Amino acid sequence: MAGKRAAKDTGEPQAGAKTAAQADAGAAVVALPPDCRIAAQAALKAQLMGVLERGAIVLDGQQVERVDTAALQLLVLLRRELGERGGTLAWRGASEALNEAAGLLGLARILELPAARPA
Amino acid sequence: MVNAALAQFQQVFIEESLEGLDTMESSLLALDDGGDAELVHTIFRAAHSIKGGAATFGFPEMSSFTHEAESLLDEVRGGKRAIDGGIVELLLRTVDCLRGMFARARAGEPLNDAVAEGLRGELAAAMGRGAAAGGVQARREVDQADAWTIRFRPHPGMLAGGNDPLRLIRELAGLGELAVTAELDRLPALDRLDPAECHLGWTIELAGPAKRADIAAVFDWVEGECELAIEPKHVVAAAAAASAAPAAAPVADVAAARAQRETSAESSTVRVAIDKIDGLINLVGELVITQSMLDTFRDGVDASRLALLEQGLAQLARHTRELQESVMGIRMLPIASVFNRFPRMVRDISQKLGKQVRLELVGEHTELDKTVLEKIGDPLVHLVRNAIDHGLELPAQRRAAGKGDTGTLRLEASHRGGNIVVEVSDDGAGLNREAIVAKAVQRGLIASGEGLGDEAVADLIFQPGFSTAAVTTDLSGRGVGMDVVRRNVADLGGSVTIRSTSGKGSVFTITLPLTLAIIDGLTAAVGEERYIVPLVSIVESIQLQREAIRTVVGGGELFRFRGDYLPVIRLHELFGCPDAVRAIDEGLLIVVEGEGARVGLFVDGLIGQQQAVVKSLEANYRRVSGVSGATILADGSVALIVDVAGMVRMQSRRKVA
Numbered sequence: 110m111a112g113k114r115a116a117k118d119t120g121e122p123q124a125g126a127k128t129a130a131q132a133d134a135g136a137a138v139v140a141l142p143p144d145c146r147i148a149a150q151a152a153l154k155a156q157l158m159g160v161l162e163r164g165a166i167v168l169d170g171q172q173v174e175r176v177d178t179a180a181l182q183l184l185v186l187l188r189r190e191l192g193e194r195g196g197t198l199a200w201r202g203a204s205e206a207l208n209e210a211a212g213l214l215g216l217a218r219i220l221e222l223p224a225a226r227p228a
Numbered sequence: 229m230v231n232a233a234l235a236q237f238q239q240v241f242i243e244e245s246l247e248g249l250d251t252m253e254s255s256l257l258a259l260d261d262g263g264d265a266e267l268v269h270t271i272f273r274a275a276h277s278i279k280g281g282a283a284t285f286g287f288p289e290m291s292s293f294t295h296e297a298e299s300l301l302d303e304v305r306g307g308k309r310a311i312d313g314g315i316v317e318l319l320l321r322t323v324d325c326l327r328g329m330f331a332r333a334r335a336g337e338p339l340n341d342a343v344a345e346g347l348r349g350e351l352a353a354a355m356g357r358g359a360a361a362g363g364v365q366a367r368r369e370v371d372q373a374d375a376w377t378i379r380f381r382p383h384p385g386m387l388a389g390g391n392d393p394l395r396l397i398r399e400l401a402g403l404g405e406l407a408v409t410a411e412l413d414r415l416p417a418l419d420r421l422d423p424a425e426c427h428l429g430w431t432i433e434l435a436g437p438a439k440r441a442d443i444a445a446v447f448d449w450v451e452g453e454c455e456l457a458i459e460p461k462h463v464v465a466a467a468a469a470a471s472a473a474p475a476a477a478p479v480a481d482v483a484a485a486r487a488q489r490e491t492s493a494e495s496s497t498v499r500v501a502i503d504k505i506d507g508l509i510n511l512v513g514e515l516v517i518t519q520s521m522l523d524t525f526r527d528g529v530d531a532s533r534l535a536l537l538e539q540g541l542a543q544l545a546r547h548t549r550e551l552q553e554s555v556m557g558i559r560m561l562p563i564a565s566v567f568n569r570f571p572r573m574v575r576d577i578s579q580k581l582g583k584q585v586r587l588e589l590v591g592e593h594t595e596l597d598k599t600v601l602e603k604i605g606d607p608l609v610h611l612v613r614n615a616i617d618h619g620l621e622l623p624a625q626r627r628a629a630g631k632g633d634t635g636t637l638r639l640e641a642s643h644r645g646g647n648i649v650v651e652v653s654d655d656g657a658g659l660n661r662e663a664i665v666a667k668a669v670q671r672g673l674i675a676s677g678e679g680l681g682d683e684a685v686a687d688l689i690f691q692p693g694f695s696t697a698a699v700t701t702d703l704s705g706r707g708v709g710m711d712v713v714r715r716n717v718a719d720l721g722g723s724v725t726i727r728s729t730s731g732k733g734s735v736f737t738i739t740l741p742l743t744l745a746i747i748d749g750l751t752a753a754v755g756e757e758r759y760i761v762p763l764v765s766i767v768e769s770i771q772l773q774r775e776a777i778r779t780v781v782g783g784g785e786l787f788r789f790r791g792d793y794l795p796v797i798r799l800h801e802l803f804g805c806p807d808a809v810r811a812i813d814e815g816l817l818i819v820v821e822g823e824g825a826r827v828g829l830f831v832d833g834l835i836g837q838q839q840a841v842v843k844s845l846e847a848n849y850r851r852v853s854g855v856s857g858a859t860i861l862a863d864g865s866v867a868l869i870v871d872v873a874g875m876v877r878m879q880s881r882r883k884v885a
Contacts, residue, residue: 147387150423158419177392182415183423190418213397215408215430 136165138201143172145207147179157187164196170203170222176210184220234286241281242330243497248274249330250568253323257571260316268311271319272301278326280448283399289339290329291445296351297322303355318354320572322347373460374437375404380447381411381429381455388424391450397432399446404436433461498598500558508558511551518543556745559599563641563650564592566605570612574637577616584623584634585616594641596648599744600720604650607713607724611652611736612637614710619656619734629731631655647722648742653735659728661685667694686726690714718822718873720744721764749840751867752818752831754799755808758867759831760840760859765872767819767826769834774813787828789819795879798830799870802854808832822873825880829870840869854878 137160142149160166166187191198203211203222211217252274255267275298282291297319303309325347329339378400382393400406411429421427434443443458522540529537567589578585596604620626620635627633640651665677668688677685688694692711717724722740741747741764749760750769770789777796778786785796796817800808809815809832817828840859845852845868856871 147392147424154418154421154423161418176394177387178394178426178428179387179392179423181394182426182428183418183421185410185412185428186415186418186421189412189415210394213401213406213408214394214428215410219410219412 135163136167136197136199137163138167138169140169141173141176141180141207143174145173145180146175146177150179150183153180154183157183161190161194161196164191164194165199166191166196167199167201168203169201170207171201173204173207176207178210178214181211181214181216181220185216188220238285238333239497241285242334245278245281246327246330248278249323249326253320253572254568256316256320256323257575259311260313260575265305268301268305272298272305275301276448279445280451283445284395284449287329287333287339288442288445289344290326290333291448292441293329293340293344293348294326295441295445296348296355300351300355315354318347318350322351372437372439374435375461376434376438376440376443377457377459377461378432378434378443379430379455379457379459380432382426382450383453383455384425384427386450386453387426389453391453393426393428393430396446396450397430400432400434400443403438403442403446404434407433407435429455498559498561504554504557508551508554511547511554515544515547515551518547556597556742557595559597559745560595560742561598561601562593562595563601563604563648566601566608567592567639567641569605570608570639573609573612574616577613581616582622583616583620585620586634586636588636588638588640590638591641594643594648596641596740596742597744600648600740603716603720604738604740607716607738608639608650608652610710610713611738612639615652615654615656615734615736619654619658621657625657629657643742644739648740650738650740651735652738653733655733658730658732658734659686659689659726661730664688682728686728689726690724721747721762723764745842747840747842747869748837749869750818750837751835751861752799752816752829753833753835754803754831755805757803757805758835758861758865759799759803760838760867760869761818761820761829762856762869762872763837765820765822767821769816769818770828771815772812772817774811777812787817789826789828792826794819794826794828796828796830797875797879800830800832802875803868820870820872820875822876825876827876827879829875840867842869 139153139156139160141153145153157166168184188198198221200221200223203224208217208222208224211220211222252271255271255274259267259271275294279291279294279298282288282294300309300315300319304311304315309315325344328341329344332339332341380393380396382391386393397406397408409431411431414427414429415421416427440458440460447454447456518540522537522544525533525537525540570589571587574585574587615637620637621629621631623633626635636655638651638653640653642649661677661682664685665674665680665688668674668691669676671691671694673688673691673694674680690710690713694710714724717738717740720740721744722738725737725739726734727737728734747760748763750763750766752759752761772787776787778788778793780786785798786793787796788794796812799805800810812830815830815832816834817830818834819826819828842857843859845855845858848858852868854871854875855868856874857869858866859869861867
């Protein structure tokens with residue numbers, strides 16, 4: 110798991126456009142909304158379920174300003190589901206808010222979150 | 229960020245908590261009168277909510293303070309301790325102290341003060357110590373350790389209830405370094421997940437000298453919504469914390485929230501009953517229907533449809549009036565919120581004075597404008613204090629007068645016509661005519677009491693600097709009471725009167741307008757201008773003969789009215805209106821009363837009576853003396869509203885000068 114993540118991570122230094130092109134080739138990119146809290150989770154879950162078949166999902170967490178336990182719980186489940194199916198979950202960045210919340214809830218490692226980069 | 233939302237919730241929390249404190253106070257008073265066990269539960273619940281909310285919304289000092297009171301209440305509730313006067317007294321002071329804390333929280337000041345610290349000690353002493361643990365965990369365990377293990381598993385429904393474990397853990401991070409391990413064993417499969425349910429659990433290692441109560445306080449708000457175990461871990465944990473940085477975050481949060489609070493402290497809110505809002509929506513719907521009906525006349529009106537047009541206009545008028553009344557109704561609140569402060573006050577004052585007083589509150593549901601409501605409190609406090617201090621007698625005196633030991637003080641509110649009437653009555657000694665006259669003579673207010681009617685004598689107590697109390701007490705008797713009452717009530721467009729019977733008691737009657745936003749007035753013409761004179765202050769309108777006017781040297785014009793000489797104020801001179809009537813016998817004199825004095829306003833003539841929606845002149849232009857506001861007439865022009873009290877003051881200044 111860690112290997113896959115490392116590969117993705119090293120594949121996306123600063124050059125956002127290039128990474129997006131790479132990701133779009135096979136993986137589904139899902140951008141997390143700025144207000145990623147409980148009220149947004151039903152929609153997010155539906156969106157994730159829709160792209161689950163693709164096997165490879167890239168989450169863009171750079172826009173996230175607010176996040177709660179419900180959101181992180183959903184992401185943990187996505188991570189586990191993809192793992193069981195042999196798929197991959199990668200990140201195209203994660204905001205400070207997302208990192209802080211995952212850290213507090215003890216979920217940062219499970220989610221394999223990249224560190225926040227200043228925008 | 230989270231801060232703006234937090235500050236907003238803090239405001240709501242403070243408002244709700246103040247209501248909770250009112251409940252605690254009234255229940256404590258009822259308990260003091262021999263209430264039942266249910267009251268203890270009510271008080272406990274109120275304290276518990278405040279404690280939990282305070283912890284959640286970033287007021288840890290308040291939370292831990294309330295916790296002491298709650299622990300005491302818990303013992304009472306559990307039957308471990310009998311409630312007595314001492315405990316009630318202590319808890320009442322706790323309520324006062326919390327009110328102070330909330331006031332400081334609103335102002336963004338530090339919450340604790342010496343009173344709070346002292347009271348906290350007293351509460352702890354009353355508890356006899358021993359149990360300091362919070363309500364979540366079993367009591368009488370170790371309550372201080374260097375490291376703790378916290379097992380926390382929310383029930384699935386906790387998220388939907390608005391409680392986020394993230395926030396709780398973030399709060400824990402403020403107590404020490406955390407090592408958080410999430411437990412994923414109960415997670416369902418992704419497709420079976422209801423995203424609003426929580427299936428995670430946590431084991432949290434907290435390193436740092438924390439009290440159990442502080443940890444428990446974090447989870448207070450979710451009591452019953454989670455499984456929780458807090459255990460001391462005696463080994464000093466050196467485990468690497470999952471994240472140390474977030475510990476600094478709450479500090480910044482609080483500082484920002486405080487700044488936010490300062491800006492929003494000014495604005496206040498009104499809670500409106502849903503049925504009032506539904507009524508409004510209903511009315512607006514009717515208006516839209518009427519409008520669309522009238523819209524069909526856009527293409528022109530022919531005689532055959534004239535009746536329909538009339539009908540539509542009549543409907544429009546009716547709906548507009550109803551809508552106006554309903555919108556006014558939003559600002560109307562029951563007077564109970566003011567009345568409710570009196571049981572406590574009456575109890576304290578009567579105990580201090582050794583008098584026995586039974587308080588009767590009638591008509592608490594009478595509604596009045598929020599602005600009026602906020603300002604009527606102080607005058608009523610004065611009247612109630614005076615009634616107990618001066619009106620009601622000591623038990624021995626009452627017995628001697630053939631009355632029962634316990635005096636009755638009655639507060640009654642009711643609607644009469646377009647007014648609110650609040651009466652403060654007592655069955656005490658009544659006004660002492662001789663003492664009032666003697667004092668008034670001593671103060672140089674009158675030459676002698678001869679020929680003065682009872683009403684005129686009673687009126688003397690409203691004069692500035694008047695007080696008959698033999699001994700100046702800290703309750704009343706500084707002589708700044710009644711004149712302030714009259715002025716405050718006059719500022720609200722109302723009046724105060726007294727009826728008093730020697731030996732039987734006194735009745736103070738405050739009459740107030742329903743709202744300050746609309747007044748009934750007479751429209752008067754002065755030259756090209758129109759002025760509104762408030763109907764409440766009008767005594768009479770008269771036409772004078774030229775001979776009826778006396779001119780005094782340096783004092784302007786006077787006219788005789790019911791045995792008195794009253795000054796004439798010519799509005800055209802005061803406001804500088806050209807083309808106005810100047811000859812006294814061609815115009816009209818409106819006799820008005822304000823601040824206990826009468827003057828005659830000279831105008832060209834009267835146009836009619838109408839309701840005027842008051843627009844603030846200060847807000848739209850600037851303050852103008854002699855004018856209290858403006859309104860817009862049917863033809864779209866602006867008319868100024870005459871400030872009668874202000875004119876009377878101007879007149880008396882002119883007299884002095």
